[in-house]
Amino acid sequence: MNWWRQLFSRHAMYSDLSEEIREHLQEKVEELVAGGMSHEQALAAARREFGNAMLLEERGRQMWQWSWLENILRDLRFACRQLRRNPGFTLIVVLTLTLAIGANTAVFSMVNALLLRPLPYRQPERLAALTRHLGGVLPGGRVFEEADSGHDGETWELVRDNVPSVLPAAYKPGSNGINLEVNHQVRYVHNQRVSATFFDVLGIQPLLGRNFTQEEDRPNGPKAVILSYAFWRSLFAGDANILGQAIHLKGVPYTVVGVMPPGAETTAAADLWTPIQPWRRGEGGGINYRIVMRLKDDATWAQVDSQLAVLHPGLFDRFRKDMKAQLMATPFQEALAQEKRTPTLILMSAVGVILLIAAANLTGLMLVRLSRRKDEIRTRLALGAPRSAIMRQAFMEPLLLSLAGAFCGLALALLGLKSFAALFPPDMLPFGGISIDGRVLTFTALCTAGVSIFIGMFTVSSSGHVQIRPTTAGRMSGDGAPSGRTRHLLIGAEVCLTLVLLAGAGLLVRTLVYLQTLPPGFDASNVLTARASLDNPRYHDPAAFQSLVRESLAAMKQIPGVESAAVGLSLPYEVGLNDGVKILDAPKGKDELGSSTAYITPEYFRALRIPILAGRAFTDDDASTSEPVVVVNVSFAKQHLGTLDVVGLHLGLGDTICSVVGLVGNVKKPPGMFMNAPLSTEPMFYIPFTQVDQPYLKLVHGWFQPSWMVRGQGPIAGLPEAMQRALSKADPELPFSSFHSLDDLEATALSQQRVEVLLLTVLSGLAFLLSIVGVYGLVSNMVVQRRREIGIRMALGCQLGQAMTTVAGSGLVAVGFGLGTGLILSAFALRVLKSQLYGVRNLDPATLIGVSLFLLSAALLASFAPTLRIARIDPAATLRAE
């Protein structure tokens, strides 16, 4: 008989078997009755001799089955029925797992994109970024180590000429906004500057045309541009004739030499690429280039390392004499991930902890359910069910629930991935975006398997402890001593992990509060700012630039309600320009250093209400022909000059000697030189917009878009349009690229902290909820289980309060255990947050004590609330039941 026919004739087989067994018993009975037994006696004897008919019949059937598969299917059906019967329980479990697994999947897709997924380039393992490692001992004896990917023009030339084992390319990591003129319309587009070899290094071939030539990549070389596929399609309708034609970028013609293939990704979201034209002067005098290298076919990384080891770019030898600098090749992916790595891994740990807490909590719920099913299990054991079948069923339910949770969680992650990514500031997202691929799915599957095995381990072992005959002692204590202790441990572990998460979230909240409550140093109300790109040869001429600024500001002051108007190279909350400056005469002595700086118009301080503490602000009399002057802020005076009595001191900017004429208050700004906090009171000096020369304007406007700012007496309706009209009076072809309030800028500067706080608060809130529900469930189950015992105790004279404390106490012991271990764990675990904290230490006692007390008080409530039901226990009824 082949298996196919067996499959369909099985029901007939089964009924044959039952009938046969029935006939057998009947024949036996008849024979025994014929031998003189009564019918009842005969029936009993026949059954005794036959053995367990049900079991034997089942075993007979099993001969026809693929038993393991069918057993599993049967257990599955049974588990489904059980879950359908308790929709509330099922819903809660699946919902918890959906959230936990969904969050893990989404965050892991980020980790995957950042650290695991190969970069979308040919042979990505042969790509490396050039990094400079600075090491040394600081004056206080602290060891200092820092890795940086920014390089100057000298380093670029050194690497280009002296490392034969690689093909290097210089590039700017991000894109900047420039103006493109098409058919007399000005468009604001994103441009990334890259060197001639850049696309060769990444291994991207243009769809049309060619890459840049070496000639185009020399300073002042021919102007060429390569378009992105999407931009080419949308702006030039995919016209191949565009190749060789000129388009007007920044007011100058650039020849289109190539179009990139669709989906080609570089390190920035760019509409077009232009040659970076690296050199030693101008931007090449600072660490403004990134360098990516491709290993040549017959070379090894060891050769590259030895070739790099002998190179010593001079820049850092001049500025940081106490440090040793070393160039190294860092895997490209690792270098791209550098700053995002820690926050992403912190987030991953947090969601991992959530999954653990959820699993612990669900285990508790399952154990309670199992303890309520003890009678059913006993009955089945007594009827001859093998213990293995009971255990298999105890595993099937967690498996089924985890699978349901995994599917819903995956669906949640798929649907929510876009909104999840939108939470993050663009520079915190991994390069190439996040998506759910095979690796993420495998991770989700592993999570699911992990959760079901974790829960199953407890339910299976607990079901193995059920005895057919309950002991009297068992009845008293609820027969669940082992699972009871397990539940206490689980709750303790939940509380422990929750404390760590809460403390972490608390520290991040305190960081954000610290950064936000730093005094801004200016008045942001009623100020509107707007940026425009001056990266245009017309405005490289100082006279043209000055008249544009003067005319547009004059027009803006005509807008009704406007109190003052100004222009500045950068605003508070924006990264400033870094420039070298020489201290010529100061109490602290002569020095050469780098500092944040900006050119400004005379009304800048008035418009932003930055206080002038000594001397004066700039005036219209500070012209290009008058004495060069600077204004410094308090941080600059204290850190670099060593005195607040600054008026009359002198600074050297290049070859120019400037007099310090004023001292102003600090403003909050992201750091320029060293990353010590997202916002701080940076040392800064200001120069008048009239005292800058052509190379300076050309250089800084390639990087920065200056801001126009207008202070109104109150809110002014239609201000953006009025500002644009005012600018157009000075230059009809110059658009503002964007308008911002200063609050917007602060939000942007703190966006990473904000999203970290948001996510960790939500996650720790979830953990908190799960733990408190867990404590409540533990104690309330205790009340149910110990009902009889409590009744007897009260009948024997135990007071209500005493009974409540006894029961709640066991919950509190678990909580206390959890808090204790949580505090110890925090001491280690919170170290990972160190790099993300500002204005608060990673072991901040106030935060730790605060969250412990918060958790403790919530746990107290959750422990005592269920014990109120003890009041309803009637001792007399209990005694009657005994």
Added chain:
Amino acid sequence: MTEQRDLFPGALEMMILQTLKRKQLHGYALVQHIKRTSDDLLQVEEGSLYPALQRMLKAGLVKAAWGVSATGRRVRTYQLTLEGRKHVEREVSSFERMLEGITRVLAPARQRS
């Protein structure tokens, strides 16, 4: 799963096959025959016959058909197939070899005691 074993694995099946070699029988008669022949020395749980029969049906060693017994009862009668016949001969001869071995090992021990 805990398997209730008879004397040794396969013994019950071998006895069934050996019995069926002589004549075709239904379940009840089979059990009675085995019990009787062994002078009730072998305490076989009557029901344990059926899983064994099902297994042999599946393996094609026996075939079954419903019929009416001599006493006029509706019974399912089992009959050895050709393959079952070969199988039992193989099994019995290997069993006899094993039994002989066991007897030889046990014999001196018995003399000594």
